[in-house]
Amino acid sequence: MKKYLVFGLLSLCLVVSACAKKQTVAPEDTEPGVEQGTAVDTNIDSPEFAEEPSIRDINIDSKSTLSIIYFSLDSSNVSGEALSTLKSNANYLKNNPKVNIVIEGHCDERGTTEYNLALGQRRAVKIKEYYVQLGVSPKRIATVSYGEEMPADKRNNEAGWAKNRRAETKVIVNK
Amino acid sequence: MVIKKTVWEFILSLNFVKKLLFPIYCLFFFTVCAYASNDVYLSLSSTGSRASIGLSDFLPVNGLFEEMSLSRDFKDVLENDLILSRHFNVAIANTSYKFDMDSQFSYWELKNVSVLLTGSIAISDMIKLTISVKVYDIESRQLVWEGKYSDVVSNYRYIAHEINDEVVKRFTGEEGIARSKIAFINNSTKFKELYVIDYDGYNLRRITKDNRLNVLPKWVPNSTQILYTSYLYNNPDLFLVDITKNKRKAISTIQGLNSPTSVSPDKKTMVSTLSRGVYPNLYLLSSDGVIIRRLTQGKYIDTSPSFSPSGREIVFISDRAGYPQVYIMDIDGVNLRRLSTKGNCDSPAWSPKGDKIVFTMKLDNTFDIFLYDLPKSKIIRLTEEQGNNENPCWSQDGRFIVFSSTRSGKSEIYIMGLDGSGIRKLADIPESSFTPSWSQGL
Numbered sequence: 036m037k038k039y040l041v042f043g044l045l046s047l048c049l050v051v052s053a054c055a056k057k058q059t060v061a062p063e064d065t066e067p068g069v070e071q072g073t074a075v076d077t078n079i080d081s082p083e084f085a086e087e088p089s090i091r092d093i094n095i096d097s098k099s100t101l102s103i104i105y106f107s108l109d110s111s112n113v114s115g116e117a118l119s120t121l122k123s124n125a126n127y128l129k130n131n132p133k134v135n136i137v138i139e140g141h142c143d144e145r146g147t148t149e150y151n152l153a154l155g156q157r158r159a160v161k162i163k164e165y166y167v168q169l170g171v172s173p174k175r176i177a178t179v180s181y182g183e184e185m186p187a188d189k190r191n192n193e194a195g196w197a198k199n200r201r202a203e204t205k206v207i208v209n210k
Numbered sequence: 211m212v213i214k215k216t217v218w219e220f221i222l223s224l225n226f227v228k229k230l231l232f233p234i235y236c237l238f239f240f241t242v243c244a245y246a247s248n249d250v251y252l253s254l255s256s257t258g259s260r261a262s263i264g265l266s267d268f269l270p271v272n273g274l275f276e277e278m279s280l281s282r283d284f285k286d287v288l289e290n291d292l293i294l295s296r297h298f299n300v301a302i303a304n305t306s307y308k309f310d311m312d313s314q315f316s317y318w319e320l321k322n323v324s325v326l327l328t329g330s331i332a333i334s335d336m337i338k339l340t341i342s343v344k345v346y347d348i349e350s351r352q353l354v355w356e357g358k359y360s361d362v363v364s365n366y367r368y369i370a371h372e373i374n375d376e377v378v379k380r381f382t383g384e385e386g387i388a389r390s391k392i393a394f395i396n397n398s399t400k401f402k403e404l405y406v407i408d409y410d411g412y413n414l415r416r417i418t419k420d421n422r423l424n425v426l427p428k429w430v431p432n433s434t435q436i437l438y439t440s441y442l443y444n445n446p447d448l449f450l451v452d453i454t455k456n457k458r459k460a461i462s463t464i465q466g467l468n469s470p471t472s473v474s475p476d477k478k479t480m481v482s483t484l485s486r487g488v489y490p491n492l493y494l495l496s497s498d499g500v501i502i503r504r505l506t507q508g509k510y511i512d513t514s515p516s517f518s519p520s521g522r523e524i525v526f527i528s529d530r531a532g533y534p535q536v537y538i539m540d541i542d543g544v545n546l547r548r549l550s551t552k553g554n555c556d557s558p559a560w561s562p563k564g565d566k567i568v569f570t571m572k573l574d575n576t577f578d579i580f581l582y583d584l585p586k587s588k589i590i591r592l593t594e595e596q597g598n599n600e601n602p603c604w605s606q607d608g609r610f611i612v613f614s615s616t617r618s619g620k621s622e623i624y625i626m627g628l629d630g631s632g633i634r635k636l637a638d639i640p641e642s643s644f645t646p647s648w649s650q651g652l
Contacts, residue, residue: 079509085487087465091443109533109554147556147570147577147600148645149426149470150527150534152439152446153483153490153513156467160489178485179445180467184402184423 079164087177088135092210099206101127101136103187104162106200109146111154111161121162124204125169135207137177138162143196144183155180162202177207261381262299264323264348265289266314268341271332280366281331284341287367288327290410291374291388296609296627297381311351318348325354327377339363343373345380355380367412387605391453391649392612393417393427393436394623398641404438406453409605409625409648411637417451425645430473432651437461437480439469448482448499461499470514473497474521474541481505481515481524481541492526494541505543516559516567517541525549525558525567536569536582549582550589557601558582562608562650566628568592570600570613579613579630592630601645612636612646 078084102120104113113121128134140159142151159178167173188198268284270277285302292300301323309317318326329343339362345355357376359369368389375386390409395402404417404424418424420442427438434454439446448468451458462468466485473480478497483490492505492512505524506512511534514527522541527534536550536558550571558569567582579592579599593599597616604611605625612625623636623646636646 079488087487089465090445091463093444146554149514149601150511150529150554150556152425152467152469153511156485156490157509157511160485160487173487178466178487180485180490181423181441182425184425 079160079167084163084167084173086174088175088207090137090177090179090207093137094208094210095137096206096208099134101204101206104202104204105197106158106202108143108196108200109154111158113161113165121165122169125166125171128166128171128175129169132175135175135177137179137205137207138166139185139203139205140178140180141185141187141199141201141203142183143199144186144191145196146183148182152180152182155182158200158202162204260297260299261325262301262321262323263292263377264318264321264326265292265300265302266326266328267304268328268343269330271330271340272334274333276333276363277331280333280339280363284331284366284370287370287410288374291371291386292377294410295374295378295386295388296632297378311346315346315348315351324348325381327373333363337362337364339366339369341366341369341373345377367408371408371410384607385651387607387610390606390652392623392636392646393429393438393649394614394646395424395427395644396639396641397644398639402644404436404451405639405643406436407637407639411635414637414639415453417453417456426470427645427647428471428473429647429649429652431475431477433477434649434652436647437471437473462495463499472515472517472524474517475519476521479541481517481526483513483515492524503543505539505541514557518560519562519564525560527556527558536567559603561604562606566608568602568604568611570602579611579626581628592626603646603648605648606650612648614644614646 101124104117104120128136138159140155142155146154156178159180163173163176163178166176186199187201188195265285265288268281270281289300289302292298301321314326326346326348327343329341332340339360341359343357344353346352347354359372361369371388374388378384378386387409391406392409393404393406396405401421402423402425403419404427405414406417407414423441425439427436429436435450435452437448437450440449445463445465446467446469447460448462448471449458450461462482464484464486466487467483467490469483471480471482479502480495480497481492482495484493489509490511490513491507492515494502494505496502508530510528510530512526512528515524517524523538524541525536525538528537534554534556535548536555537546537548539546549567553571553573555569555571558567560567565584567584569580570577571580577598577600578594579602581590581592583590599613599615602611602613609628610625611628612623614621615624621642621644623643624633625636626633
């Protein structure tokens, strides 16, 4: 865990310095979500963390290739394979600092509607926390939960459910 | 046949014959009742302590064919209401066409019926409907209540519901629920849209036509308004729709989750689950969606709020123990108490009388409906081995619970008594239906 934090902080410094440089070059560039030179607080309790870009009136970039992160039953923890997926997604986001994203949290159908809506939200926020720790500005990341309402796999078995417990990172294109 | 009838009427018209023949006459009636298919004695009571109501035909005032036909349909609706109320035993017969009141009283007396409900039906100008209703006490042969209802013909079901609720109120002192409606989500359009249906499974109406995802409808008490979460503009926003005006507006549109909501009994505030960029927590909002204060903190899930009838407490779900459990706290966020001790719980709903909480809990593989009895601190199981049973919600009188169940192989809406008895499917509706909410005081 510590390793990732260090890695995250280092990457953050890189991003911050890169942005600071960019700002001097193009100070009029104030596109929403692009880091603006000051270090962001990566703490989830900070007001910055909770600032999300709006997902109203947006399109999703269907060409984006960010990978899906899967969870185990009733859990929002990330482990093993999912962690390396997370890191490669984060690297892409750091290399494309103008890209804003929405993280969609999903659940399998075995839970209840209300709880799953909250669980999907927690999964999305958990992934957002990881991205932020890995150096992505929280202001670029929106979260949304679909609970159990949008299954990726309609099969009513463990293989299907495993595909549905997921967080999808999608690139936002403003209309 | 015609001759027989005339002779029979002639004999009956002689008063002394009538008196002499009375016992035979009654015997005749019993025989007719035993063989005629529409004369059924109905009883849902296992205790025998309920009042028995006799329901006879509503007389067509102008002798119109439309009146006779509507009279039968109207009686069917009212009969069904009286049975579903589970306050009465219901006996029906078509006596009022043929006999004077004295003969009718004697007939019903023999059936051990204590109350007679009868009346007349008139249609004028093709669409105007007037229904007069009379309720008699059989023993004293006194008229105890009469009423007159006017509406358009197409609203005859509503008049039957009104009469049922009036009868229930007069005999039990409680508000009837026959005019109530149930809101739910159905996926037959391949999307999830909001629907409303009468409590007896009629008048199905689609409310949203967005071709989008709509979830978790909740009635605002004593109103024709429903709160629900819609992804109309991508974000799960909280909407309010008025089903009579067919108008809706966005109530809470904070980026992130704006969902399951319970409105306080005085309708001034509501509790909603908001994420606001972080984890889903409970917030107290004004009725127009402005945040008054945050009620819970933390990285765990707090959701599924339901107000107590006093408006001073809420019951909700939290997984702060590691798995979702039922908790109660005061509306200012203090005095937290845990009710359940095991399983995965969700959708708690506080009973209208305040003494019970119904919720769904998964102990092994399936979700079932359970009651938490607050004075006794005891959990009572209501459903068992019949698929997943979720999203329980109370009727306004607290005597029934509506819920969704997968017992038929797909999710559908069912209603059962407070003790789990008398389960009935609300209606045969295509595809799957979810998350019912029962109107309160509509």
